[in-house]
Amino acid sequence: MSFIEVVFAIAGLFGLFTGLAVAVLSLTWMERKTLARIQQRAGPSVVGPHGLLQPVADAMKLATKEDMIPNYADKLLFWMAPIFVAVPAFMIWIAIPFGDNLAVRVLDLGLLYLVAISGIGVVGLLMGGWASSSRYSMLGGLRAAAQLVSYEIPIVIVILSIAVLVQSLSLDAVIGGNTISIGDDTRDLPGQGAIPFAFIMPMGLLIFLIAGLAELGRTPFDIHHAESEVVGGPFVEYSGAHWAVFFLAEYLNTFVISALIVILFFGGWSWPAPPESLFGNDLSSTATNLIGGAWLMIKTYLVAIGIFWIRGTYPRLRIDQLMAFAWQVLIPLSFVNLVLIAIVLFYDWPLWVMTAVSLPIILGVGIAVQRRRGARGRPQTVRILRRSAGEIGVPMPPASTPVTDQVQAGG
Amino acid sequence: MPEGFADNWTIIAIAGGVGLLAIGILFLASYLLAPKRQSERGRIPYECGIEASPFSWSRTNIRYYVFGLAFLIFDVEAVFLFPWAVIFLEAAAAVFYEMIVFLGILMFGLTYAWRKGALNWR
Amino acid sequence: MTAQLVVFYLLAAVTVLSSLGVVLTRNVVHAAFMLLLALLAVAGIFLMAVAEFLALAQILIYGGAVTVVVLFAIMLTRSDDQPRADHSQRPLALLTAVGVFALLVIAFVASDVASLESATGVGTDTESGFEALGLGLFTDWAIPFEVASLVLLVALIGAILLARSAEDGE
Amino acid sequence: MTTEGSSNPPAKRREPEVPQAAVALPPEGIALAALLPEALADHGVEVGAAIDEVVCTVPADRLIDVCRLLKDEPSLKFEYLRLLTVVDYVEQVGEFEVVYHLFSLANHHKMVVKTRTAERRPSVPSVTSVWRGADWYEREMHDLFGVTFEGHHNLSPLVLPDDFDGFPGRKSYPLNDYEEW
Amino acid sequence: MEMTDDPQNAGPGSAGPIKEGQGNTPALSPFQRSAVPGVITASSDQLVAMARKSSLWPLTFGLACCAIEMISTYMPHHDVDRFGIVTWPSPRQSDVMIVAGTVVKKMAEPIKLLYEQMPDPKWVIAMGSCATNGGPYYRSYSVVMGVDHLIPVDIYVPGCPPRPEALMDAFLKLQDKIQADARADERKRG
Amino acid sequence: MTDPVATQIEDKFTYQASSEPGTVDMMVNMGPQHPATHGVFRMELRVDGEQIQDVVPHIGYLHRGSEKLCEHELYSQIITLFDRFDYVSNFNNELVIVSAVEKLMGVEPPPRAELIRIIMCEFNRIASHLLFYGTFAIDMGAITPVLYNFRDREKIQSLFESVSGARMMHNYFRVGGVKEDVKDDFTSRALALCDELERGVDETDKLLTENEIFVERTTGIGVISGEDALDWGLSGPVLRASGVPYDVRVDEPYSRYSELDFGIPVGSAGDCWDRFYLRILEARESLSIIRQAMALLEPGDTMAQIRRIARPPAGEVYAHCENPRGDLGVYIVSDGGERPYRLKVRPPSFCNLQALKDLTVGHYIADAVVILGTLDIVLGEVDR
Amino acid sequence: MLSGLKGLGVTLRGALRPKVTTEYPKEHLPIDERFMGFPALTWDSNRVEPYCTGCMVCVRYCPTQCMSAQMKDNDKFVEGDSHRKKIIESFEINLSRCILCGICVDVCNFDAIEMSHEHERSERLRNANRVDLPELLEMGKKYQAEVRWKQSKPSPASPNEKAEIKAVSEAKKASEADSEATNKQSEAPDSGEDAA
Amino acid sequence: MLELVHFQVLSAALFSIGIFGVLARRSAVLVLISIEIMLNAVNVNLVGIAAFSDRAADVRVFGQILVVFIITIAAAEIGLALAIVLRVFRNRGSANVDDLNVMKW
Ligand code: SF4
């Protein structure tokens, strides 16, 4: 690599960083707007048109806010923890394909790279939690570590299932398909242009979505920064720029998980293919990439909105339930998924077998989980005692009869 | 050294550097622009308004460790799975069954842990 | 000096310094983080030897898992004797370490392995290299591979048993 | 007041012409008032009434026995302690009065138990052993009036800051002056 | 409990001359303190002030009855999120402390501590008559007669409790104040 | 951390060795400023990992000395202080003090005034329960219910405003009646509001009650038996969730509750889910009460003929009403003056809070928050 | 899982409903006419003076003692233009102490004080909300205009009016033909309380 | 030019640092960490040899395979050893190797 290339690379990567920062800002805006919409309120609307400048103002404020290090804190680790969380979150983006051959780097081991790099963030959270020297952050850091660690496994296994399906660790192959030779004959492995993996591996999608939510620490898995319990968890003591970096990392991860869901299960930039009738089929590769990138972004944002929507609806789990869910449901299920897909490929069954087997399993597990966890609500243990029926209190005076009629009338 | 290898990793290294640098710039900007007048008292760790005693260690619960360890084991397993995932179709059939046995053994471990209640928090 | 060498020295320096940090720091948690740093740098060293898969595996296992396990263990065993973290036999240990180092270096330099040339070898950089590793692993090394699963199983079960009984108080 | 007047603070406190609230016991109250003197015969209890409550005054040293009896005796069965409070009659008679409002869900009747303690070193036995719910009430009253509840497991300040000086519930404790507005 | 020696609030009958310039103003950044003042900050100050005032994050913190109306202010009908106001549970991430309710002596220390734990720049809104001067509890033995005995207050919102609109009005006035302070700073530096 | 002094302090304050060798419990302090303590409540938790070993509640961070103040205020002024006890259900509080004084004076308010009071109180009960659902959901991490509930609460408040002139601190009930009659459009407004509230409560019900996570988080958490609950002096929904059907509105009917037919939801599990669901049902019953009372509402006086400055006879009285949080009572000793000689409130949350330790020990930190949420304390009334 | 999805449905339905937010600085939630804002003194536009006589009843009954007032002899009464022998000289309410209870309004016998609709009075100074007579009257006038305020019972006649009435009735006695017109004249002061 | 000896010297350095750690540190956790460093030293060496050997490609990959196994063993070792340390700690309230000499816990 020549010097010039390095300079270009640095410039380009800075560009990427800026782009991602903007994406993060837009994501925070979108989250607030989505939640506001759900909650029948306006959301940010005063700062800039439709509140679009709100994230910018927030960012500027955070950058110019005092950045303090608490007493008793382990200063170095405290200072470094956000970096440990944010830098891997950024480095993941090297491998994300935005279009045909359009990634910062097309890595042959892309999937492994993703898995390996994203694992480092845990340490950052634990570090931040420990270094803050506050009980809440300690609790939060430990919770974060236990949680992220547990939900990392299903993610890894689902990614492995995808790798099995395309027989490659390259993200390009995930989207574009792959051809391998087995003995004498060659076999085409599916890419997502035709049929997104979501239809082949619905189980994988579900596991990935749930585990992804948990990796992000978003409701219903936000126990590590649960405001009502640990007041922000590992971030309690962080202020100003350091906190902003944590925040950035969190949203970068949200973005990455949304993008991964799109890339792994919804064909990334390639599905549904841009209607050729509209553009003709001799598009320049730039145009294809542009459209593909736009597609990817649109889908990613849609997934992100879905994540925000879930955030707006669900209460959070408790730590034991969370861990039990990971280890007793998600991990076994993800292994089942992996073995299933491997079997399907090994015996050369058609791929719809996978779908056909997955759906009943999902249903069965869903029902089993419900059964165990108090299915449809729980037995109603509350009953209503009425004075008119003499079940409670001193007996009603006889004069009450007309009133009862009115109850019936009033509904 | 094979084609693209050095480039890939140089870029990745640069990406790490750029990430660091960008965050460093943010920190620097904050250092320069942000006011600093925190009192000694203000730097007491937050404890809901009560003056916290110094605190850095907590003896955590053993359960954390069990989960961490199980994660470690499964991570190592994933390291084996990654090469397997991309070759088992091309390789001999034995490779496929080998991995099934391997997974079977580890699943046995998981079931054992489950039975032992190690996967329950309580 | 080629750029390669510069990078190698850099990584080696990080590795050695942070390993030194691991054995010298008084703060156990710092030691754990230094370990993380050292092991990540080792991953870089692997990359210098064109072992991409190993580097990523190293990051995967040491970057996430081992560090977390070690940190959990540290947080579980807060001993009140921080200042006494080191033995009194430090000089002795130092002597041994230096001795071993000298011995090893002499052996390495003297042996003819050192004279091997050219780093053109096959790594796991490309898919084919990676696949070669996989094929080797699952065909020639099939038995050790299964044994590895048993080792992992034993580690899991042993740790669970130990932890359980520790938790039960007995 | 027309009844025995035990619940009345002594006449010293009032001008004679002050009107008294009329007693109107509900049926359960009348039944209870009939029952009580017998049930508590050997405890030196005076039974009276105030508006719609049966009131009985108990010497402090018999308080625990009486309370236990009131709670356990099936025809009384006051399992619910509604309120525990202290009234400061120091200016009138130099005594604090501790008032217990009881309620029985089973028998659907209610009553008031009262006991007196001297101004200096006021202390009455704690009823936490009878009703656990008395716990915080007693701590609060200890804070505000300085009445010691013997046998309470922890009389540390509850509502007041740890370093608060004085007993602000007492009549003798002044209000803040009208300082600034 | 100690009281600060704010001359304005000292002692009884402090209806003394009303002093200007109280409340919180952010400390100067090194740029502003530097040898060549105003070189870089001349207009950036205003910009920063704009950012700050558009992103006032209050501490999740309610003391008494006023807290209920404060919560109402965050809720759909009023929705201060429009102004970029969202609450954060930790003082480290908040800019504004809304003292919504009665400050009793036992609570004085925590409030002071929380205030100090907030990073600079920070502001305080005293909501309701209790936080302003004791309100209905002005004669109570355990109430601090106004939170300004403990920490500097920027905006006082009268009312018991103030309507949500009144609190929003206070936020707007606080925004004005932030901008005006920045402008004044700039003018001072020339 | 290596600082010896720090270590020393740390050892002194941070740890309490538990019985097991080699384990150390951590003290976690929650409050007075903590998003989940509903005000300025503070509890110290001794936790082993995540499991709570001990709880020490601290109250008094809102002790405003109002009982003492009440002894120095006219009866008419006391009403304003009562508004501020349980600041989430102001009307219910006002009802207690005015009915106590009325009982002492032997005054009967006119029937219309009584019905208006009942309507207001029941609306206020709903408003209070709405706040409960919302904050409880927040405690559990669900952020939307609170906004829906406050949306509805705002409408109740605006109805209050049109009746009493204030959204919260109404000072509307008077000894002998209410301050002024409701406006002409009150009936239609209130009935329309009832329908809206019904929808709102249903929404909360759908959003939370059956959600698996919610059920999982609340079932079997913070269980207290009926006997223990009585022993602790709990009241209100917390007591009824444990299966004790005690509700002042039916056990000692006051005002005109005896003419109305309504149900009292009673639980049997005594856990958090029961306490939550019971309040949902209670809100529905309140709506039915309001509708009945509206039907009974007839034109007439709203104020009894008494002198403006109440001067009750000497004596002592205990009056209580069913507050959204439980049995709110007031004990007044009158010496025949314009001001009470002694006034003491029976604060339901204060009593309910006492049982906290029994409820939480053995659960997780997250459960403590949930349990505290279902106790639904209001610090203004706990500390007074 | 299914009931959890029901929750998603509820939130989705919420998202589809119109928002309820009022854009505060631009619009304001409707304020009921009964709303009790800060107390204000009413202005008798008829007599061109405040209604308040400085009788101090409200001051005495105010639970927070946030008012102070001073009365003086009414010059207008001396001149015969007003029925008020005494009139308020200075009146101050510390609005930041006032708890909006409305007791002062209840106890005032002269309709002289009203709970206005004023409520957005945030200030940067602690004592900036101590408002004095002119401002209170301003607030009162605003309020009177807003709600078309009416006196609850007519004021008695002032000395001049009395004299006039007397004169008129004497005149009536003298000439019975014009009785209607004189009646109107004497009633006029009682009805026209609307603020200008 | 990068040569095998670079890897070997680095490996030697890491190994001796590990040895120092094992010998000098008292805390069992730190001892285990040091062992981890030693194992990594071996890995470095193996990887180096694999990369620089002139055997056929599919044989040279064995060095890396060995590393995979070492990583596996290292992980299992540290997991299990730490569990033992925890167990000892629970029983004896100390995680110092000195205190482990009595094997009857
Ligand atoms: S100002 Fe009024 S509403 Fe606010 S806290 Fe004080 S008493 Fe409560």
Ligand code: SF4
């Ligand atoms: S406002 Fe009314 S009560 Fe008050 S001083 Fe004036 S006239 Fe008297």
Ligand code: SF4
């Ligand atoms: S409204 Fe109440 S507090 Fe305010 S001035 Fe009138 S009487 Fe005083």
